Each structure stands twice: as C-alpha cells, then as structure tokens.
Amino acid sequence: MGRAPRTPWRRGFVRALACALGLGLGLGAPVLPGLTSAQAQEADFATLLADQLYLDGPNRLIAQGNVEAFFENARLSAARIVYDRATGAMQIEGPIVLTEGTRAVILADSAELREGLRLGLIRSARVVLDQQLQIAANTVERRSERFTEMNNVVASACEICPERNTPLWEVRADRVVHDTQERQLYFEGARFRMFGLPVAYIPRLRIPDPSLERATGFLSPRFSLDSDHGVGLRAPYFIALSADKDLTLTPFLGTKGTYALEARYRQAFSNGLLELGGLIARDSIRQGELRGMVYAKGDFAVPRGYTLSFNLIQPSDRSLLEDYDRGEPRLTSDITLERVRRDERIRVQALQFRSLRLGDVNANLPNSVGQGLYDRRFDMPGVGGTGRIRLEAEGYSRRSPLAADPKRVARFSADLTWRRDTILPGGVLGAIGGNLGFDHFRIGAAASGFAPTVSRWRPSLMAELRWPLVRATAGGASHVIEPVAQLIWSNDRTYVLPNATSRMPELDEGNLFTFDRFAGGDAREAGLRANLGLSWTRYDPNGWSSTVTVGRIVRDRDLGQFSPASPLAGKQSDWLLAASVDTAAGLSLSSRSLFSEDFNLTRSAIELDWTAADFGISTSYMRIEADPFENRAVDASEWTFDGSRALDEYWTARVGWRYDIASRRAARTSVGLDYENECLRMAMMIEREYSATTNSNSTRFGLNIDILGIGGNPSITRKRCSDGL
Structure with a gap:
C-alpha cells in the first residue's frame, strides 16, 4: 500500500480505519476463563491509530507513522508496530513511549510485547516511576503483570543534563526486579555512588518504589557531633506492622561511650491515634547509670461529641531530655476529656507539672492538679443581652509544702x-x-x-x-x-x-x-x-x-x-x-x-515577623523588672532572633540566637546551611546552648542527608537541568 499525503482528512480517515481493524484483529489480552462472550469482547477492547496501516497476510498487521496503541490504562507511542494475530506478539520500533496510568513511563528504542502491552522485552529503556525515580537499563523484561526484570541498571532521582551527565547520587546494579504488587525494587550487586565516586557495595538491596509511602526498612541516618556524646550516629529502622500501625527503632551510638535505643509505636484507630515511645541509654554523662524515659500520646473521639486526649511523659533524671534533645526543661502531662460546641465548653482534666530546672524543687510545687469546667453562653431572657454561666472545680497538692x-x-x-x-x-x-x-x-x-x-x-x-x-x-x-x-x-x-x-x-x-x-x-x-x-x-x-x-x-x-x-x-x-x-x-x-x-x-x-519569597525573619525583645512575688529576683531582658535566607534555588542559610541581655551572655546560638534539589536534601547545623538543667554549655553539630525520590519522599524543588552543587 503506497504512502498517502498527510492531510488532516486523510489522517482522520486512516485513524478511524486503523481503529476498526485493530478491534477486528483483537488486540489485547487473552480471554480470561469464566467470561462470557460479551465480557470477553469487552476485555479484549483495544485501539490502534497510525498514519499508515496495511495487512501483510491474513494474520499480520503493520502500522507506521505516529503510531498509538491503547489498552485499558496503557498507552503506547512508537514509529512502527508489526502485530501478529496468531501469536499475539508486537514488534515495536522506536522511539517508544509506554505510559501506564499516571505512575510509570517507559522510554525505549525497540520492544517485543504481547498480551495487551503487558508482557515482553524492551531494549535500551529508561523507566520513570511516579515522576521521581529514573531507571536506565539495557533490557527490561516484563515477565508477568507483577514482576518486571531490568538488567545492567543505573537508578537515580537526579536530573541528568547534557552538560553534566553525572548525577549527584546513583545506584548501579547488575539486575533489578520491580514488584508492582508489593511496590518494591530489589537490586542485585548494587553499587551506591555519590558525585560519581563509589561509596558502598551492597550485594542485595531493597527499596520501596516512589508510590509506596510506608515500607519496612532503614530510614535516612542522622549524624551529630557534640560535647556530650562525641561523634554520634542515629540509624532509624521503620517496621510497617500493618496498614494501621508501625514501629520505629532508632539505635544511637556515640564515640564518648553513648549507647542508646529509642522506640516509637504508632497505631491508627477508626476514632483516633495512639503513640507510645521511650528511650533507654547508657552514657558517660552519668557514669554507671541506666537512663531512660517513656511517653504516651493519644487523641480519640468518644461518644456524644467528646474528645479524649492524653500526653504523658516521665524521664529518669533532670537532664536526660536536654542531653538527647528531646524536650523542654518544664514538662506537663495531662489526661483531658473535652467537648467544645458553638456556645458550650465542657472539660475534665488531670495534670502533672514537673520542672527540670536546677533551681526548682518539684516537691514544693503544686504539681498534681485536677480540673473540671463547664462554660455556657446563652441569650438572657427578660432583660436581653447575652448571659454566661461558668462552673469550675480545681484541686492541687504538694508533696512537701x-x-x-x-x-x-x-x-x-x-x-x-x-x-x-x-x-x-x-x-x-x-x-x-x-x-x-x-x-x-x-x-x-x-x-x-x-x-x-x-x-x-x-x-x-x-x-x-x-x-x-x-x-x-x-x-x-x-x-x-x-x-x-x-x-x-x-x-x-x-x-x-x-x-x-x-x-x-x-x-x-x-x-x-x-x-x-x-x-x-x-x-x-x-x-x-x-x-x-x-x-x-x-x-x-x-x-x-x-x-x-x-x-x-x-x-x-x-x-x-x-x-x-x-x-x-x-x-x-x-x-x-x-x-x-x-x-x-x-x-x-x-x-x-x-x-x-x-x-x-x-x-x-x-x-x-517577616516572611518573603527568599528570606524569613522572626525576632523578639523582652524586658521585665524584678518581682519577688513572681519568683523573679532580678530584672530579666532577652533578645531572640531566627532568620533564613535563600542563597539561590538550592541553598538556604539559617542563623539564630537567644541572648540574655541582663546576664550578658548567649543562651543559644545556631548557624545552619540547607541544600535541596530534586534528588537530595541536606541540612547542616552548629548549635551552642546554655543548659537550664546543668548550668553548663553544650555544643552540637548535626548533619542530616535525605535521599529523595524513593519511598514516598519527594522533593519540593522543581526539576530542571542545573549544575546543582
């Protein structure tokens, strides 16, 4: 059949004819057992569009020139397709673009596919998952609807540009298997590289694909350097117990003899959330002591419009939370039952206050408190206006008054x-x-x-x-x-x-x-x-x-x-x-x-407070005279500042301090530098703080690196070609 001129009328006619012939030839998957004839025809529904279309024998269809094939949620664009009705195979010549829904795109030079574009071999392919992770492979073989095998692979979420073809990070592997049902990627012979340099060799590596937000495995590690623990490493391990609960275990090792383990358990219910956690540690700060803390948080909707919430925390000693950067020097634990409506508020609450400051004696403080409140607003009958009734019961106690x-x-x-x-x-x-x-x-x-x-x-x-x-x-x-x-x-x-x-x-x-x-x-x-x-x-x-x-x-x-x-x-x-x-x-x-x-x-x-597109400032100044009745023996004066400045599209500088003007000393000083592009997020911070619990200075250096583009961890930075770092 000769090639016809590409006129709009001709192209529309040929596409309509191609569609009809594609249906007649039965492009699509084999008929599933148990389907009726009508159901089988509906399951086999497919569309084939092309500039040129002709038959080469009773079972062979050739389409070329802007070829497009559709089946269910799959769409294929190619230069030429040869379809064999007897075997159901398609010989495809590229450039090829195969799209499956909104989460996967495959770019390739040539392919041999069958069963409605779902099985077969793809050569010189690049797979893009969820617009985040890119996988380049010599061959991609679709063995079943669930498993796809890729050989001689380079995987990265970084944008690769003509003038700079080395990504910031990449994983090279001999073989990768993508499990679409479990949404996991299995690497064999993986070599992790950063800036083109080898960093680690991992014989077997499993990572979630970008569409999976919760998967068992290690999270990004956290590095730190401070005067209490030395060089420290936190390596969180996340365990997805089920769809509604998970467990995170975080071991922490420091070169100054710190051995700690943090645990966090979370569970979602139909009416609320529960979180339980704690920390256990041995360190050189308190030689020979086993230190720790436990906490519990919850928020639940209960009958009749009430909300039950609790926030409980108990450390083993005054300085534990500050030593491990986990809280404030004053703690409040509470159990609250509350209902808030337009003109009514009901609350029953039990509280415990605990101070970790050196100058406070908890036994002398009214730290055990119980409260009950009923507050209602209403229209006042007879005299007009608005009335309000408020009932409150409160009790507190001291251990040693x-x-x-x-x-x-x-x-x-x-x-x-x-x-x-x-x-x-x-x-x-x-x-x-x-x-x-x-x-x-x-x-x-x-x-x-x-x-x-x-x-x-x-x-x-x-x-x-x-x-x-x-x-x-x-x-x-x-x-x-x-x-x-x-x-x-x-x-x-x-x-x-x-x-x-x-x-x-x-x-x-x-x-x-x-x-x-x-x-x-x-x-x-x-x-x-x-x-x-x-x-x-x-x-x-x-x-x-x-x-x-x-x-x-x-x-x-x-x-x-x-x-x-x-x-x-x-x-x-x-x-x-x-x-x-x-x-x-x-x-x-x-x-x-x-x-x-x-x-x-x-x-x-x-x-x-000033927030703009490329900077943010938050600063405050406070001065208050001494008042012994308020337990303030001397004048207090303080200046705080926190600011950030975007240096360019990727780098952001941060600085902050809290300066005690009355004492003429800095209570806190911090300097940080953040970097984020489409595939990497990095935060560096140096902080020096005056402790309220030990009256000593401590210095911390933190480095956090997050690999983006995998496991539901996308970047907010727009992808574009750049020199990056």
Whole structure:
C-alpha cells in the first residue's frame, strides 16, 4: 500500500480505519476463563491509530507513522508496530513511549510485547516511576503483570543534563526486579555512588518504589557531633506492622561511650491515634547509670461529641531530655476529656507539672492538679443581652509544702455574667453588665494558718461607653479612632487565701477592658475602678493596617491586691502603650510597653515577623523588672532572633540566637546551611546552648542527608537541568 499525503482528512480517515481493524484483529489480552462472550469482547477492547496501516497476510498487521496503541490504562507511542494475530506478539520500533496510568513511563528504542502491552522485552529503556525515580537499563523484561526484570541498571532521582551527565547520587546494579504488587525494587550487586565516586557495595538491596509511602526498612541516618556524646550516629529502622500501625527503632551510638535505643509505636484507630515511645541509654554523662524515659500520646473521639486526649511523659533524671534533645526543661502531662460546641465548653482534666530546672524543687510545687469546667453562653431572657454561666472545680497538692503554702487546696467557683450592648445617640456604643462570682475553698493544713474552709462572694457591676469615629481620606485610607471608658464596681472585701494560679497577672490590650485580670480563680479583682483607653486604627488601600492603643486603670483606692512591682499595683496602674503593623508583603510588627507614673519603662515586649519569597525573619525583645512575688529576683531582658535566607534555588542559610541581655551572655546560638534539589536534601547545623538543667554549655553539630525520590519522599524543588552543587 503506497504512502498517502498527510492531510488532516486523510489522517482522520486512516485513524478511524486503523481503529476498526485493530478491534477486528483483537488486540489485547487473552480471554480470561469464566467470561462470557460479551465480557470477553469487552476485555479484549483495544485501539490502534497510525498514519499508515496495511495487512501483510491474513494474520499480520503493520502500522507506521505516529503510531498509538491503547489498552485499558496503557498507552503506547512508537514509529512502527508489526502485530501478529496468531501469536499475539508486537514488534515495536522506536522511539517508544509506554505510559501506564499516571505512575510509570517507559522510554525505549525497540520492544517485543504481547498480551495487551503487558508482557515482553524492551531494549535500551529508561523507566520513570511516579515522576521521581529514573531507571536506565539495557533490557527490561516484563515477565508477568507483577514482576518486571531490568538488567545492567543505573537508578537515580537526579536530573541528568547534557552538560553534566553525572548525577549527584546513583545506584548501579547488575539486575533489578520491580514488584508492582508489593511496590518494591530489589537490586542485585548494587553499587551506591555519590558525585560519581563509589561509596558502598551492597550485594542485595531493597527499596520501596516512589508510590509506596510506608515500607519496612532503614530510614535516612542522622549524624551529630557534640560535647556530650562525641561523634554520634542515629540509624532509624521503620517496621510497617500493618496498614494501621508501625514501629520505629532508632539505635544511637556515640564515640564518648553513648549507647542508646529509642522506640516509637504508632497505631491508627477508626476514632483516633495512639503513640507510645521511650528511650533507654547508657552514657558517660552519668557514669554507671541506666537512663531512660517513656511517653504516651493519644487523641480519640468518644461518644456524644467528646474528645479524649492524653500526653504523658516521665524521664529518669533532670537532664536526660536536654542531653538527647528531646524536650523542654518544664514538662506537663495531662489526661483531658473535652467537648467544645458553638456556645458550650465542657472539660475534665488531670495534670502533672514537673520542672527540670536546677533551681526548682518539684516537691514544693503544686504539681498534681485536677480540673473540671463547664462554660455556657446563652441569650438572657427578660432583660436581653447575652448571659454566661461558668462552673469550675480545681484541686492541687504538694508533696512537701513550704511554711507559707498549704499542702492541699480544693476550690469550687461559679460565675454568672450578663452583658447588653446598645447604640446611643450620636453613634456612641453603650453597654451595661454584671458578674456574680462565688468561690468555696477547702484548704489543707499549713503553718501559715489559713482557715480550713473559706467562701467568697464577689458581685460586680459594669457600665461602658465607646465612641468609634471613622474618617476616610482622599487616597482611600480609612481611620478609626475609638475612645473607651469602662466603670466597674466590685465589693472591697479582701480575703487571706492561698494563691497558686494567679501569681503573674498581666496588663495588655486583650484584658484592659475586663472584669478580672487574674488568670486563675484563686484571686479576684476587687474595688471601684475605671478602665480607660484610646485606640487608633488605619486601613490602607495597599493592603496594610496599623493599630495604636493607649490605656490605664484608675482605682478609687489601693486594696493591696497586687505585688508592689506589678504594673497593676497602686491607685493608678502603669500606662499601657501597644502598637501593631501588618502589611501585605508578609511583615508583622507588634509592640507592647508599660510605663510607670514618671514614664520609666517597667515592661516591654517587641516582636517582628517577616516572611518573603527568599528570606524569613522572626525576632523578639523582652524586658521585665524584678518581682519577688513572681519568683523573679532580678530584672530579666532577652533578645531572640531566627532568620533564613535563600542563597539561590538550592541553598538556604539559617542563623539564630537567644541572648540574655541582663546576664550578658548567649543562651543559644545556631548557624545552619540547607541544600535541596530534586534528588537530595541536606541540612547542616552548629548549635551552642546554655543548659537550664546543668548550668553548663553544650555544643552540637548535626548533619542530616535525605535521599529523595524513593519511598514516598519527594522533593519540593522543581526539576530542571542545573549544575546543582
């Protein structure tokens, strides 16, 4: 048959004819046993398209010129196909592109396939799995639908470019078998190379293909160098026990005599997650001691809309978590049952607090706590407005109380709050409200002589006026100025009661206009007082906004509720000055300062966060004066900074520190360098930290290398030809 001109009409006609002939010749897999005739015809359905198509005998079909063949989820593109109906074999000449769904692509020079493109031999092939892992092989033989055998193989997830044909990492092997059912790749005679240099020889190697996210095997190792352990190596081994649970074992070896093993068990349930773990170690930090820790985490949905969660942790000694970089110097364990709805919150909680700092004595702290809370908001019948009822029960105990602190305290509190807002003439917003608070204390024996039972009533009335003034400028910006005056009356009676939950009251823009500035229920604010404030907010059409708030509290008389160094002490509180700026470019700046009557700065906090395409900055400054009542004998002042800068598409530099200005020393300093391309992720970090548990300095160096493109570990970096490193 002669070659016809490639006109759009001719090409469409030939493709339609090829499709019909392809169906007639029965391209596809053999008929499966048990299928009816109609089902067999549907199973054998295939399509063949080409520029030229002709018959060479009764059983031989030849297609050439932009040939495409379709069967189920497989698609084949080639220059020429010769199909033998008698044997079901296809002789294919390339360049060949064979696509199977969205996860596998095979590029080859020539092939011999049968049974609907599923079996056969492919020569000079390159296999791309899940757009991540590339495997180049002399031959690829598809022995069955499950197993594919590749010979003389080079595998890598790195992009190979004409000007630089050596990938950053590669695995060369004599033979590779791909198990598509288990989604595993088995290498025989594997040689692992980096930057073109041999690194390791592994006779038999198994790795998951990129589509498998969970598979038993070793994870990427972690290298470290620090003053406590010397040169260290962590080699995590992941065990996929089943689809809903797994176990990770991480041995840790250090050249200074560290032998440790970490374990983590996770299980998913239909209603939640469970995680159990721990660590056991022998090291030179505590000679001759067996050290360890255990923890448990869980979060479960239980009937009637409740959530049961727990977070339990128990180390063997104060410095263990810091020595192994596993936690903070203050630990909180809890078991919580909670339900949160639109207008209701219910919570029952058991907590244990433990401090690992050298200056803290856990036996003297109220570290065993039980709490129960019911909080509901509702429309107040009859008088209008919104009502709120809050019931709380709390109890805590100390193992060895100090002279001024009771061993056990139990408290029940009830609050009924009402508030109604209205609009007055001239655009003034008015509000009235009230609060009736009741507390009942049961106090264990103490040398300080607290009464064994105390009941406290605290009625409060409130009136508030706000006058928002709005102005729009010709440029499109809008300004809102809002003066606020709030008058609150509470009875003046004070009580001699233990105070463990309200020792650090704050004054900020969030609680300037509230009934009570004590954080817990052990203390309640009393007396006649006026909360006064003024705020100015500017909204710019370019997408940024700024707010400035100034305010203070004026009292009828000083009842001595607050410590002398507190910003809330005296007849007039300190002045509050707060400001914030938020821009569309990712910049967020907030500042809060408190000034005394003579405008001496008593407390200050400044925080700046700026996130852009190629850099990120997070820095804060804090200054607070000494207050013995808050267990702070000297002034505290600290500056923290964490920043990152993208040096180019692959490299990112990081730096951070925490500097104790009052003590004139660095509490933490770190410098890091990260690299990531399409096939490799590397992180290097040097950190020096002042220990809160041992009062000594420690230095750490960490190196993490992740091989990307295998086992569900893709890169976020776009693939493109580059010189890379």
